[in-house]
Amino acid sequence: MSKTFVYSVNVMFGDCDPAGIVFFPNFAKWMDASSMNFFIQSGVPPWRELVKTTGIIGTPLLEINTKFLRPATYGETLQIHTSIEAWRDKVFVHRHLIKRGDELLCEGTEVRAFCMRLPDSDRIKAIPVPADIKALCC
Numbered sequence: 001m002s003k004t005f006v007y008s009v010n011v012m013f014g015d016c017d018p019a020g021i022v023f024f025p026n027f028a029k030w031m032d033a034s035s036m037n038f039f040i041q042s043g044v045p046p047w048r049e050l051v052k053t054t055g056i057i058g059t060p061l062l063e064i065n066t067k068f069l070r071p072a073t074y075g076e077t078l079q080i081h082t083s084i085e086a087w088r089d090k091v092f093v094h095r096h097l098i099k100r101g102d103e104l105l106c107e108g109t110e111v112r113a114f115c116m117r118l119p120d121s122d123r124i125k126a127i128p129v130p131a132d133i134k135a136l137c138c
Contacts, residue, residue, distance in 0.1 A: 002084035
């Protein structure tokens, strides 16, 4: 089991479509921000520091799944509850519950991998989940 951290978002007018509801890609943007917040709150150094010390460039997104239950609109404050649902060899699954107070609006999962750059290349490769990072997150 992992820790759960909450990332808050104030919905702005520009986050909404002409009908006044949050435009669906914004949920993915907020889940991505909550993913980074999860690691920072767990005590993992920012990716810019990790790339210098370990070569890890971050956790690119491999897969996303989102289920929308209720709409949100501007002027509201949403909370993204983020935890790690599963650890695998080279990837992990982030679980996000987006709420307005106690009301669940959206749930999503992201499959991500820890990655490094290949030497003398712009290409990246997935690496085994670092044990020290996993320990900080559990």
